[in-house]
Amino acid sequence: MFATATRNFVEEVDPGGLLIPVRSPNDSLTLLTVVVRQKRFWFWQKPKHLPTDFTLNDILTDVIETDFIKYNGTYSDNIQGTMDANFIHSNMNMKGEESSKLQSSFGSLKKDEVDVRKLLQDSKNRVLDMSHCLIQQTRKNRQVFGIVKERIVTSQPCCVIEEMQQTGQCAGTLSLCGPKSPKVSLKDNGSLSKDSNVTMEIRTNTTLAYALIELEVKHDGRYELCLMSNTKGGFEVDSPGKEGLQGVTGASVLKNPEISRLRQEMDHLCGHFQLLATLPASAKSSLLQHITAVLEDRTSLSALQSMLDQMLLDKSADIADVPLAHKENIQAVLDVLVESEKGLAKTERSTTVLRAVHLVTSALDELTSDCLAALRVCCSADVLKIMELLVKCVSASGESPASGADLAVLTEDVLSNIEHLFASANVTLRRDSDAVRTEINHKPGNRPLIMCIALRGLYSLAH
Structure with a gap:
């Protein structure tokens, strides 16, 4: 429910942009939280991002808070179907209907963002601890580091409501008869109705979406911030016979599909x-x-x-x-x-x-x-x-x-x-x-x- 609501929110307010929807309300993302970008199976898949429990808290930075938007969204589907069948000695009628609605009332939202200029200044001459277990595991799996540069958060308690209704009806008559056998007649009328209404309450200061700055990490621990949206991060390859960064997918993206x-x-x-x-x-x-x-x-x-x-x-x-x-x-x-x-x-x-x-x-x-x-x-x-x-x-x-x-x-x-x-x-x-x-x-x-x-x-x- 929450993941669907945040994904709908991002598709609505930032289609094709940099915002990443949060999958769970338990993801306690803060500014400068370290997020790992996983390598995917197919080059055209959107990256999967895994927030970690670590932050770059040794970097002093200023936080800017601004109003973002007031958001309310409703997404609904309605499906109906009927089926009639007539045979020599039987007939059957079926009817089904399903409707669903997901309503997200996030209210007024705030945007927290890092002062990137100050972050650049504070990053000069900084060196990452390459022996840290998180860096070792990320580097081994050819994944990519990123840090949260901005996040969209709730400024008041709000809720996500999912309503679903299913109804069905079945009516039929079946007659069986044969030589020297009695006639058997079966009549059946049935109906099914199922309703559900689930409400999820969202706390104040819950992160709904965030954007990253990826890191280009040198083998000696020095790093650079990837400020351009088309610049990808990764770890520098130690071997002199290889060039480029680990974690960058080998297949090229279709920027202008031909x-x-x-x-x-x-x-x-x-x-x-x-x-x-x-x-x-x-x-x-x-x-x-x-x-x-x-x-x-x-x-x-x-x-x-x-x-x-x-x-x-x-x-x-x-x-x-x-x-x-x-x-x-x-x-x-x-x-x-x-x-x-x-x-x-x-x-x-x-x-x-x-x-x-x-x-x-x-x-x-x-x-x-x-x-x-x-x-x-x-x-x-x-x-x-x-x-x-x-x-x-x-x-x-x-x-x-x-x-x-x-x-x-x-x-x-x-x-x-x-x-x-x-x-x-x-x-x-x-x-x-x-x-x-x-x-x-x-x-x-x-x-x-x-x-x-x-x-x-x-x-x-x-x-």
Whole structure:
């Protein structure tokens, strides 16, 4: 709940900016808290930041406090569905409806920030203790140091409210008759209603988001502050035969995505999609069903992603830590993956189903909350097929095998969600008579690639 609220807050007030949402209200971040940036599996993933219990408290600095904004946000989803079935001797009617709302009332917020000029002055001739256990562990794992330069904090008690309502109705008549047998008639009418209302109280001076200055650390302990947003920190490599910094990902970021580069990346990942497509039908159906269900809750999706991270590192993942909302769905995904891993040596796991599913969920976890809501509406096999054709269009010539007639059969709701998905990835869809064309709007980041991975991965499970 809290993680979802802070992520929505950052997406709303600082999209594509430097603010990092806080995952837990227990993260007691202060200015100059040391935060470790973890190396991720895929170069286009946003870094994962782990606050530590240490600060650079030996550096004297001034703190500036200013008013930030007054924030109230409400995010809601409504899903409805009906199904009617008629057979020779039976009929069935089912109806379901689900609605959810997450309301964040943070009130007036404050921004604390470091006086960077004074921090620079105080950092001169300072040397880090390279024998400190935190530095040793961070350096060994090729991670990166950063310090909190600003944070957004609550100035009054506030709350996050999550409301969920589920209703369902089922009515049916079933008649059985055969030669020399009595007629059996069964009539059933049932209804299910489930409501939940959870309120989380947030204390004054709780950190909601923060921004970092990363450190470029020399092997002798001297360090420099990375003041430019496009400058990354890391540890200097001791060996004279190597150059550069540890902790900086080797793959380059698509600052201005070009079609040829996008095609190259998708071709490089093609084996993962082919592996998913060749799974048994039951395994594909189970993965698609349960991953789609997890998309309903941002916290559950992040929990699934975290568990897959641990499995790839051969570490134990505890299902008890997963939010209750989609624990069964996450467990079902893990069961399929565990079954697929049986009999494989560790050296054979680089191209396994686990890594392929991790690729897809990593892309899904990078999407914004409104994109996930739009994608859930489009997860039927027929719609995914059309979106796969559009993905080919994005990474190929710009003209899709999908025609205007293909899009015309879609409902207005589904079509608007498809257009929203592609627009959020900086891709414009244009319908020109019987042809569909795509146009990539060149902006910094990897949004077109992330969307293509997510859609192609779901399509591989649907067909």
